[in-house]
Amino acid sequence: MQLFRTLSALAVLTLTIIHPSVVLAQTQGKIIDHKLPNDLNGSNFTYPFPLKLYQFTSQRQQVEMAFMDVAPSGKPNHKTAMLFHGNFFCGATWNETIRVLTHIGYRVIVPDHIGYCKSTKPERYQFSLSQLAFNARSLLDTLGIGNVTIIGHSFGGMLTFRYGLMFPESIDAMIVINAIGLEDYVGKGVPWITIDTNYATSLASTFESVQAYENTTYYVGQWEDRYDVWVQMVIDVFYGSQRDTFCWNQAQITDVVLTQPIAHDFGHVRPPVLLIIGEKDTTAIGKTWAPADVVAKLGNFTALAHDVSAQIPNCTLVTFPELGHAPHIPNPDMFQAVLVEWLTTGKTISVGKT
Template sequence: MTKWLPALLMTVSLPLLAAQSPSYGPQLEGFQYPFPAQNFTFESQGAPVQMGYMDIKPTGTANGRSVVLLHGKNFCGATWEGTIKALTGAGYRVVAPDQIGFCRSSKPADYKYSFEQLAQNTNALLTQLGIDHVTVVGHSMGGMLATRFALMYPDQVDQLLLVNPIGLEDWKAKGVPDRSFDDWYARELKTSAESIRKYQQSTYYANEWRPEFDHWVDMQAGMFNGKGKEEVARASAQTYGMIFNQPVFYDFEKLKMPTVLLIGQKDNTAIAKDAAPEALRKTLGNYPELGKAAAKRIPQATLVEFAGLGHAPQIQDPQQFNKVLLESLQR
């Protein structure tokens, strides 16, 4: 009996877990953000769009500085929760937008996604909020966007911080085959909480898992589990194409502002790695080496390495990450 009982319990529990998975709308309707969420409505590419964001005032003594936090591909402004608390407690005003195509923001069907466009959208939001100088913190895909933003608006960026940014290598140039939109779309339609959790455990958290990580799995999976999942999958497929085909890798030497690279050493993220030949796949996403190489190319770069942490150090070890982040902002 003891031999088959665990298997029976697992068989019974899986449907129950699936039934309990949340379902959110295509703009994360039903998901509670950690701070008051607002919407910025503006015209982009000839049509009205809505950009979700949080604008959080300092809880500590205000220092007059503003920080914009740019989320990654499979993240949202909400995933910066712990970072926001640390920054506002230290006196910073924090703006955390959801980019068009992601999370609480519009996902227009015929939108032409580019990092230039997302940077322009972010700049329009900051202008609307009356912010003309900012420290930019970008994580994962947000690191690519932060780099493009800093190159487009160098006089507005006081400091640039890149947290395990993707784009430290050009996957296509290395021989990773591109996927068509249809291939990406079919792949994204299969997204589930189980597939998200498996990927995050191996990449984001260095094979560590804690119950609090499930909250962010539910956030992402809920958009693919609810009404409008086709809209979400389409936007996700389009933005994967943007990431793969619009490298910032060749522009690092042009960055003019002080830049800090915050690199979890257990990260192995590389877009479309699963489509690459096995021999090539093993060489991709080597963040210990990618971080060092990028730091050598960026004129005013400081490299900070987190031993034992993966792709999302701000979530995996917020205490360590926030301490280093606040120290880096004082450089």
């Protein structure tokens, strides 16, 4: 285990020397901004802002990453924010956060990652946190954007940490919201299962099963009708024109979370971090198949929040005691107040009971 951690640390140090210009040199992508089909890569959901496509070569195949590129609606501050969605979400879920950020002057870039929503769902692709982070940096380079603020939720939060380890010199700040991967699931005893097994689970997903899962972990049993749209958004992809490859990609990404832990690398994160945690979150990858004694040790976000924030050299922690895995959705006003205060002043506001 000590050897593994030593090698992991060396890998992190190696990744941090990658310069963004290297990404541009290796991808040669292009931006498509004319009218796109309603059913784009298996998703027919209508996004809140116009979509563009970033077409590029990755792993010897042509892929395309759908993204929104939203200009400031208020006085421009000449800064850019990039938002990373979570696993059961798409870029569209960030609609309210996009409006707030553009109002205070940010240009906002919101991609759907490869394998998700309106982006390519490749039949053969080696998914990794590093590859997805590399894709995002490649998009920014193609758009001619240098430094950014990265905001990531859930799986997007885990990806934000990997991006921060790979491209620290290009990051103004990181905001991480209830990231998965704050603990090493396999390291804590979750048995590894095959991608084929995860694929079968993905194929069995229904509106009711996704809603039930999100009700428990995202919204702590306080479901509101306004959340239905986000369930329907992802179910449309589960049962859309690219159902099979989407379910396979979902299985591959679950394997990424299990086999590519970031929990041993927080001490290497250099950019300033705002860590936002809904304390009633119980999300833990593998708890549906792990032994009971292992499950009992997983998903304690109150403890994880303080443990992880203590490891990150420049970290500010804000917790929402009464919220779950997606605090920016049930209480957007409080979330946005915290976000804007930290981005504009570097300070935080008191949250307390919500």
